[in-house]
Amino acid sequence: MKLVRVFLLLLCFYLSFCKPTLTSDTSQEEDLVEAKCLAKKYTHLSCNKVFCQPWQKCVEGTCVCKLPYQCPKNGTAVCATNGRSYPTYCQLKSLECLHPGTKFLNNGICKAEGKFSVSLYGNTNSEGIVEVKLVDQDTKMFICESSWSWTCKVLIILPSRFIYSISRGALDIQRRFTFPEETYLNSTECLHVHCRGYETSLAECTFTKRRAKGYQGLAGVVCYTENAELPTDESFQCVNGKYISQTKACDGVNDCGDQSDELCCKGCRGDSFLCKSGVCIPSQYKCNGEVDCITGDDEVNCEGFAPATQEETEILTADMNAERKRIKSLLPKLSCGVKNSVHARRKRVVGGRPAHHVEDFPWQVGIKEADGISCGGIYIGGCWILTAAHCVRVSKTHRYQIWTSLLDWIRPNREIKVELANRIIIHEKYNASTYQNDIALIEMKGYPNPKVCKLPKSTPACVPWSPYLFQPNDRCIVSGWGRGKDKQKVFSLKWGEVNLIGNCSKFYPNRFYEKEMQCAGTADGSIDACKGDSGGPLVCTDANNVTYVWGVVSWGENCGKPEFPGVYTKVANYFDWISYHVGRSLISQYNI
Ligand code: ARG
Numbered sequence: 001m002k003l004v005r006v007f008l009l010l011l012c013f014y015l016s017f018c019k020p021t022l023t024s025d026t027s028q029e030e031d032l033v034e035a036k037c038l039a040k041k042y043t044h045l046s047c048n049k050v051f052c053q054p055w056q057k058c059v060e061g062t063c064v065c066k067l068p069y070q071c072p073k074n075g076t077a078v079c080a081t082n083g084r085s086y087p088t089y090c091q092l093k094s095l096e097c098l099h100p101g102t103k104f105l106n107n108g109i110c111k112a113e114g115k116f117s118v119s120l121y122g123n124t125n126s127e128g129i130v131e132v133k134l135v136d137q138d139t140k141m142f143i144c145e146s147s148w149s150w151t152c153k154v155l156i157i158l159p160s161r162f163i164y165s166i167s168r169g170a171l172d173i174q175r176r177f178t179f180p181e182e183t184y185l186n187s188t189e190c191l192h193v194h195c196r197g198y199e200t201s202l203a204e205c206t207f208t209k210r211r212a213k214g215y216q217g218l219a220g221v222v223c224y225t226e227n228a229e230l231p232t233d234e235s236f237q238c239v240n241g242k243y244i245s246q247t248k249a250c251d252g253v254n255d256c257g258d259q260s261d262e263l264c265c266k267g268c269r270g271d272s273f274l275c276k277s278g279v280c281i282p283s284q285y286k287c288n289g290e291v292d293c294i295t296g297d298d299e300v301n302c303e304g305f306a307p308a309t310q311e312e313t314e315i316l317t318a319d320m321n322a323e324r325k326r327i328k329s330l331l332p333k334l335s336c337g338v339k340n341s342v343h344a345r346r347k348r349v350v351g352g353r354p355a356h357h358v359e360d361f362p363w364q365v366g367i368k369e370a371d372g373i374s375c376g377g378i379y380i381g382g383c384w385i386l387t388a389a390h391c392v393r394v395s396k397t398h399r400y401q402i403w404t405s406l407l408d409w410i411r412p413n414r415e416i417k418v419e420l421a422n423r424i425i426i427h428e429k430y431n432a433s434t435y436q437n438d439i440a441l442i443e444m445k446g447y448p449n450p451k452v453c454k455l456p457k458s459t460p461a462c463v464p465w466s467p468y469l470f471q472p473n474d475r476c477i478v479s480g481w482g483r484g485k486d487k488q489k490v491f492s493l494k495w496g497e498v499n500l501i502g503n504c505s506k507f508y509p510n511r512f513y514e515k516e517m518q519c520a521g522t523a524d525g526s527i528d529a530c531k532g533d534s535g536g537p538l539v540c541t542d543a544n545n546v547t548y549v550w551g552v553v554s555w556g557e558n559c560g561k562p563e564f565p566g567v568y569t570k571v572a573n574y575f576d577w578i579s580y581h582v583g584r585s586l587i588s589q590y591n592i
Helices: 028-029 088-098 149-157 321-328 394-399 573-581
Strands: 004-007 056-060 062-065 076-078 104-107 117-124 127-131 175-179 193-196 206-210 220-222 235-237 243-245 272-274 279-284 364-369 371-380 382-385 400-404 417-426 440-444 474-481 494-501 515-523 537-541 547-556 566-570
Touching: 056 515, 062 088, 076 088, 088 104, 088 321, 104 321, 117 220, 364 382, 371 400, 371 537, 371 547, 371 573, 382 547, 382 573, 394 400, 394 417, 400 440, 440 573, 474 547, 515 547, 566 573
Parallel strands: none
Antiparallel strands: 004 175, 056 062, 076 104, 117 127, 127 220, 193 206, 235 243, 272 279, 364 371, 364 400, 371 382, 382 440, 400 417, 417 440, 474 494, 474 537, 494 515, 515 566, 537 547, 547 566
């Protein structure tokens, strides 16, 4: 018998001496997390912050289980712990999501002798060295310390019988474990395990074997018990109630087990990447070919970015993470927010420049009532136009014309297509005196076939599903046929670049509603929407060049005055309202 130190739960990144800590000053450490955001209690199921898994869908900000039939049909059979086979991995995961208990066992059909087991070789019931028996292997094997990531540690408590609290993860403390006798195993051989974070059983992680020279630490685990870690001044409270050290929040590692320590970050420490949405992800996820940030910024500027090379040898289990990615690629995709042709914008709303090509504003529409364009609107797909509630009246439905592909309404361009309004839906909480919920939908009739809208020159703008897709200081574009400088009349479409502005209550005390409205403008106020632009788009383009309708022109004190920015209806706040009326599949980017 020999004693070997296994600093298991203490991976290198937990050790302060080998971790590039940003600062040791706690007051500065705290600065990385954003208190206002923490109050919203985001977790790995909050689709305002993260993507749902392919077997889930996002409903009102939360990832909920899909029904198995909503999964893509193709895939290969998988076997579950209840001894039954399921047609696809997605179907099993959706069933597991609905009825936790049945878990993944192996890829392929169920075999009589197929068994996966995890046990702890060691000191007590609640801690020890991790020992596994894979489905296709006869003997039990240990896991190498070096490959034992936090994600896998959280998992160990699920399949083992040493469960204290399923959702709370393991406790990270330094322990000495009794190392098994040498005859028991060849100490140079251990299993490497890769987990991604969505797994509910260690069997879903990928196991590889690699011969290493000399001694490798073995992975051990100490289960988390209710009273094991008491809160201190320096601890961070996870949404699931667990306490972790403040220094582990915003380090890209899911220490809480529910990811709540990584979702409200102003910066990231250690080896992690800050998504524009305020989420820290492990650096290995940057440029790995899969979009992890909802803002898409982890997969841009990847040329010359060298991913960490893996020198794995023998793969012992199926790569279910690759299968998850394949399922994701089979989900229906929306075509929105991408222009057909991009013209170099020629340098030349109040202070705006004229639009020269309809292709540059394929989502812009004009709402014509009696004489002239009275308001703008935004095409969002199908027969649907988004506009401001104050622009339309249900009683006047038959009087509105929707002009698409329009540039100048005095000298009409040949691409113009005119549609009639069929139905108008005004937000039920629209308040004409405060301009709250100033949003409405117009359903076009369709021509020549009713209910089918063919608009060859139009492209829908994407509807944002999360208020974290764009942030203050992002540059966006407002466009419309509204009044220009000195209130002069405008007949041709104009556009201008404005910045999103945060803390707008300081400009409009008691009139600005943070959740429902968005301010935008320029420092000198020179660019702004004005009378007649209402209902029109404020669009923002993400890191991958996809354009979203971020705002609907709503109100503002005068036009183009510094200190009085334009106020827009914040479309992200109305995603569920819009999807309820137009149908989820028309605007849901991910996981309908
Ligand atoms: N309510 C105005 C309209 O009916 C839009 C005003 C926008 N004003 C501004 N300064 N951004 O057209």
